Amino acid sequence: MKYLMLIYNNPGAGPDPDPEGRLQGHVTLFRELDAAGAVLSSAALRDPSAATTVRMLERGGTATVTDGPFLEAKELLAGYYLVECDSLDEAKEIAGRIPCGVGGAVEIRPVDEEVTTAVRGDTPHRLG
Template sequence: MKYLLLIYNNSAADPDPEARLQGHVTLFKELNEAGTVLSSAALGGAGVQTVRTHGRGGAPAVTDGPFLEAKELLAGYYLVDCETPEEAAAIAARIPCGVGGAVEIRPVNEAVTDAVRGDAPYRI
């Protein structure tokens, strides 16, 4: 099963960003050699926008942001393929996310994903 591991950082509270980066390099290399990681990326903090549609048929509204109340920002992700949720949690625990950071584990809904791609029918 695939899991999206969302990394939240508080860069203002990060005492050693170089060590955190090196931790990602090491972890990615290990996961890549094991064939576990499918994708990974660091996300930029500048130029973020949100698109919202209000009501059915409503025109989308684009705003700057998100402007969250929290100090943690979505900084990156790993998409991994694991046998169990516990394996995904073990990988998430190894992700260097800095002081006060967090990793959110989200299972990928592969049935809907396959239907959107046209790979398989989906029934509700």
């Protein structure tokens, strides 16, 4: 099963005491997961101030585009890993090894393969 691991940092929790160590932790983890064939994709995201948000207020309407996420949140999305695991327990073990800074968190979300396959047109599917 595929799991998306969303990495959140909490800038309000204080400065990262060891940013280089955290980066090296990601390098080490990525290499281990890549060697095991478990990582499908991984990326760090730029600061939320570089974000652009597109909102649809109504179906078929005009999109509204704004700079930044403009969310009231303590934790900001900083990056992700997309991994292939045999179980949720295996995904939890990997998530526990992801360095996410002071006060950060890792959210594990299973990929919905059925809907993904339908969207890609790989097989017939009926939603709903």
